[in-house]
Amino acid sequence: MNLKAGLWQQQTLKLTMTQELSQAIALLQYSAQELTAFLENKALENPLMQIENGNVQPMNPLIDRNRKKSQKAEKDWIEQIAGKTGNSLENQLISQLNLKTLTPEQLKTIRHLIHNIDENGYLTSGLTDMAKALKVPENLVEECLLILQTLEPVGIGARNLQECLLIQIEWEYPDEELAHKIISDYFVPFADKKWKQIAKELQVSLKDIQDVFDIIQFLNPKPGALLGHEDTTYVIPDVIIERNGDEYTIRMCNDSLPRLSFNDGYYKKFSGIQGQDPSVARFLQDKMQDYQWIMKSIEQRKETLTKVVAKILEKQVIFFQKGPNYLLPMTMKDIASELEIHESTVSRAVREKYVQTPIGTFPLKSFFTSTIQTTSNENTSSTLVKKAISSMIKQEDKQKPLSDQEIVEQLKTAEGMVVSRRTIAKYREQLGIPSSSKRKRFN
Secondary structure, X not given: OOOOOOOXXXXXXXXXXXXXXXXXXXXXXXXHHHHHHHHHHHHHHOOOEEEEOOOOOOOOHHHOOOHHHHHHHHHHHHHHHHHHHHOOHHHHHHOOOOHHHOOHHHHHHHHHHHHOEOOOOEEOOOHHHHHHHHOOOHHHHHHHHHHHOOOOOOOOOEOOHHHHHHHHHHHHOOOOHHHHHHHHHOHHHHHOOOHHHHHHHHOOOHHHHHHHXXXXXXXXOOHHHHHOXXXXXXXXXOEEEEEEOOEEEEEEOOOOOOEEEEOHHHHHHHHXXXXXXXXXXXXXXXXXXXXXXXXXXXXXXXXXXXXXXXHHHHHOHHHHHHOHHHOOOEOHHHHHHHHOOOHHHHHHHHOOOEEEEOOEEEEHHHHOEOEEEEOOOOEEEHHHHHHHHHHHXXXXXXXXXXXXXXXXXXXXXXXXXXXXXXXXXXHHHHOOOOOHHHHOOOO
């Protein structure tokens, strides 16, 4: 073996991740909102790139005949926005108080308590810490907390779930002593459905404890959510699939994206002085190349997304004809193989993107499901298996709920689906369905 040091020439082939390639990959996985933000930032850096959002009409107040009227309307519009956000949690709770009966110190403490309530209605800070912060006695903070907990929605200002439920029981079910006792002294065992132990210690029947469980179902574990006013969010599809008879057409929905154009006037103005200043020529060349790469990347993004959606449509025609119950098993690897692209390209193409179809709007990722073998040597999707599990559990005898193994056997016998018990448990957890022992009811 020759271990001497020396110099040799060697030719190798390797893929280099250029800035342009990295940019093309990034644009492919961007959602419409992310792509819009990216283009707006690029337009600020590149004077050769002009951007125009088709949804926004420019205004010029200098030529507005009714300028004063316009300014007043703008002011009113801003005030309306402030009015929407001004209906805060604090305002909604303070409005329920009789301010004449409260001292300034109490009102200040109650406001501080409200500022420490999270979006679910729970107090996030300890009373001792708040007393120190306000420099008031802790018993005053406790007194103000009790006042706060008398407000609606019932349960607001609780320090934990247990206290939240107790407050609601005291106000809405004052005669239910057993419910109060169980939540107060047996909260954790009750939640874990160790009902036999509780029934034995309290000398009550399982039916009595089940009645308490039914009462708890009517309580609200997140009372603060009732005071929130979340704005409605709308999904803007990236692709639209339309049906004309037995044929389908695919078109990109670019209405939400800004339109790009080349600033030819700027380029001509400064390209005339290239001979005098080489740095200007270099600057224009770099920005021109940057603009061309962005346009090319956007076109590649559109082309790749169209190909992926077309292949999904080809493989899931029955889904678009009959609905979600007919979703066939399909993986990103299948699509990538048929389009002769990498699986990661498919993953990037469908990320955070939606398709509008004649039967509804769906995330593109929802079309990809794992394959489940059937007894007839055919395949079905995990989505259909989950629906079958959900249907079985809805129809089961609640006094003798189906175990995971019994679901396995019924799926194989009735539906022809071959699924392991571990898979059933995983799908059941994903559906938010508790185990058979926690679904059991008593007479």
